[in-house]
Amino acid sequence: MKHNKVVPYHDKMEDKKTQVTSMFDRIAPYYDLLNRMLTLGIDQRWRKKAIATLGDRHYTRILDLATGTADLPVAMKKSLRVDNIIGLDISPKMIDLGKKKIQEKKLAESVSLEVGDSENLRFEDNYFQAATASFGVRNFSNLQKGLDEIYRVLDKDGKLMILEFSKPTIFPFKQLFNLYFKFILPTVGRITSKDPKAYKYLYESVQAFPDYDDMADIIRKSGFINVTYKPLTLGICTIYTGKK
């Protein structure tokens, strides 16, 4: 799959996983600020809408993959009935900042964060009732392997929710958004995060990444059923859901 080959630092010999980890370690201190700035705060609304797809049942355990600085677990604790959330991320620096956030919000009793690779989960089969990932799966080195692992650790009827960037299709929004995404966003990202490549990688990785029906097919390939998707904000991102 060509999207698995899109990497942040083209000049380096390291594999995607190593490059992605060091990129997120580097931009971690600026990550939340840039999210709010570059989306004018809409990213938090997208997370809320995505969480709403999990409904109002009671969850014992939810796994949040590529949890970053734990924005999704924090939002889930506000609106879901869930006892425990485990947030997992490959970047130790993102996890450090996430842990600080969880402490500040006094959520440490029910939310725990750890460093780990979504493509190699330490959990036993059928352990979680739901698995979530916001803006994370695009960064996996092997998307299908990550989805297979998520399927494995979900219990019977376990729910999957993925929120990921997609490519707007409607004229002229598609063209206008593309100008912003390709030129303005990488410039603001470069100045603020001091990483010249990270926000160029964001644009390139979204262009190469499967969306809508293509993504739904990939999710089904890992065994998920009842796969649906719902574009948000004219297709800037899309919520995908499925069931084991």
Ligand SMILES: C[S@@+](CC[C@H](N)C(=O)[O-])C[C@H]1O[C@@H](n2cnc3c(N)ncnc32)[C@H](O)[C@@H]1O
């Ligand atoms: C764009 S951030 C999203 C963070 C968070 N979910 C959010 O909504 O803001 C992507 C995250 O994916 C993590 N990541 C990339 N590949 C991963 C993998 N194989 N396993 C776990 N985390 C991974 C990165 O370290 C990064 O923190």
